[in-house]
Amino acid sequence: MTDPKKLQKELSLWIIRLNTDDPIERSQAQVEFEHWQRQHPEYHDQFDKISRFSDELKQLQETHRIHSQTLQKSLKHTQQSQQQLKKAFGRGILGIGFIGLFSILTYHYFPYAYYTADYKTATGSMQSFVLKDGSKITLGAKSAIKLHFNSQIRQVELVQGEIYVDVAKDKHRPFIVQSKQADYKALGTRFIVHQNRENSSISMLHSSVEASAKQVNQRQRVHAGEKVQADAHGFGPIQPIAIQSTEFAWQHNQILADNLALPDLLERLNRQHNVYFIYRASVLESFKVNGVIDAQQDVEQTLNLIKAQYPQLNIQKIGSHVFIIQLES
Secondary structure, rough: OOHHHHHHHHHHHHHHHHHOOOOHHHHHHHHHHHHHHHHOOHHHHHHHHHHHHHHHHHHHOOOOOOOOOHHHHHHHHHOOOOOHHHHHHHHOOOOHHHHHHHHHHHHOOOOOOHHHHOOOOOOOOEEEEEEEOOOOEEEOOOOEEEEEEEOOOOEEEEEEEEEEEEEEOOOOOEEEEEEOOOOEEOOOOOOEEEEEOOOOEEEEEEEEEEEEEOOOOOEEEEEEOOOEEEEEEEEEOOOOOOHHHHHHHOOOOEEEEEEEEEEHHHHHHHHHHHEEEEOOOOOOOEEEEEEEEOOOHHHHHHHHHHHHOOOOOOEEEEEOOOEEEEEEE
């Protein structure tokens, strides 16, 4: 009789392979899956679950024809499953069942806000846009924004990812980039905003911005050549940056990691690559990364460098797309 844990791992991998972005790889996976089905008729009920889940993901991927009812249903399912997911994850990653897996993939890889954004980029793709006010923006990989423009104000909500902004002048309408932790009101032209899991940061390239924390009453003026981070407790200390190096890193998909929490690095890498990182953020939060990281280099090479720095990490690769990262037992 098949080990239930082994079966769950196999089924999880089939779901990921059957929904990959690469049509050739997806077609090959479908052929192999049908062959596997014929070899294991005793898992008929599990096949039905995979089919239903795959159909759901296909609907999510039709970005411009997506049905809000389906997305709302998926989001509701995710929210209802949080406690069960946490409980399952605590027993070990291979104990995650279909509800837990659905929750992980839907919440992290098919987020509702991303699919309803006004501008977005795909995994591994940067793209530039000119807004209707003449401002120029560039979105990093798998990033998204919503616009709230009217006759009095220009607001850009950074849903996820990162944005490079070159603001067009309009003395009657202030330009504000909104992250989850702070609002950044442009008093100049060029800057970069990163949205991480628990914080956001702004790197000022020209002139200045007025930053306002959302969860505490705190304001901060950030000038060219400076960077500041905002979280639930307000702003951290202002840090100097090298403007040319910062712009070069942006243009060449480099991550300038300065005491960057490992989960935040994994999130950025995930926006560049069609891979799946499975981990507990609370466990990895204390692991900090420093240095210049080429976000487009092979993910496994990057993880090997992290492993060399932190040998207490156990990094397990499953197939070609899935990495489980946890502490050595």
